[in-house]
Amino acid sequence: MARAALPGRLTWRAATLTEARQETPSARTLVLDVPDWPGHLPGQHIDVRLTAPDGYSAQRSYSIASAWKDGGKVELTIQRLDDGEVSPYLTDVLEVGEQIELRGPVGGWFVWRETQQRPVLLLGGGSGVVPLMAMVRARGLARGMQPFRLIYSVRTPEDVLYRDELPRHVRDDPGFDLYVNYTRKAPEGSPNAPKRVNVATINTHGWPADFEPDCYVCGPTTFVETAADILVALGHDPKRIRTERFGGTS
Template identity: 75%
Template sequence: MKNRISWRVATVSSARWETGSARTLVLDVPDWPGHLAGQHIDVRLTAEDGYTAQRSYSIASAWPGSLEITVQRLEDGEVSPYLTDVVEPGDKIELRGPVGGWFVWRPDRTAPVLLIAGGSGIVPLMSMIRARGLARGRQPFRLIYSVRTPEDAAYADELRLRVREDPGLDVHFVYTRKAPEGAGTPKRIDVATVNSHGWPPDFQPDCYVCGPTGFVETAADILVALGHDPKLIRTERFGGA
């Protein structure tokens, strides 16, 4: 069996659009060792002239189950436009992983969980939600999900279904540019949002924050200001194309 840091050849078994610019790839990887919710993989593309480009992508799925990544297209990117607009089922890509051991959630944890996502930062947090559902976990989960518009919310239908079917899961959307009717005025995440839709610090929740650097820093500062233990706040910033 290959080491997890070795490069493997994966076959794209299926693909689906989550939003107009985010696409999920379901990957068939021989001898995949399994993964924890919150881990990521490295993807490497090689051009005919030998030029390579490599990017990291969070795993969206829970294990045991399929290996899925959701890729947000960046128009000036080297890798994401290929994965969103070119790759088709049956194509092969190189990857290695799983990678990461700090920004992870394990089903044997019993503490309440607060997830705060900005844009495509939802991907590793969705893996945690799916892992909880797969394990039929009773840990209370709350997700605060900030997106520009309703159309930019990945997994929106699945999240609404899980709120109904997975007891103890609550989801609150924050819209920064255009909000649906009845959702109030568009705004950015703030102290009032986290105070109203997160957990009180006295509950000592495990907090996971993922998104662009500015968003993550703001959300983490809010959590600390509200009295959350910094040791229980785990952050992950994303970037790259």
């Protein structure tokens, strides 16, 4: 059961798992029913707390994958870290009907709002695509016409999150473009050899700087720093580059 702490976003709430989808062998999407959820913006995250019978608790932050709409659910896509305290439970143990505690939403800088009219460039490394997916979904639900481009870097085809949904957005959401960059193994028949995201990748598949796009970069620290540096080197305004990074603890 959730124990109330402070009102509003700092209140711990009991969230019930209503559905779970296996995204990859090591990643799982949790669909949660959260009573009195105040809503959220694409790009925000929540805190999750697990408490053991002996009273020991562990807390981690996870990006929200879903776009908020009236009557909607809160979705989290969790990447399992084998030595983590929280993620193995969420990906392998938590069952439909069971509850976890969460609070939020948290964050106001790394967010996208429907009122923003500039082109958007999204760069996601690994599970860093999760908050960017919330932005893609929000644009789709709003029938937004802002030009969106997502550069998504993953190790192998087996590591791609939302592998069925992303192509549907390309097909159904006018103005949304996707480029998947593979760093270790490319799909069979791909004309592109595996490589890390570099200047050529962003220059070819991103927006030119004179379009003045809003840029969102999320992923491991090295990926975020490299991508942000490349954007600046290509002439993008640093004030329009928003970054979110994560470490290795989960």
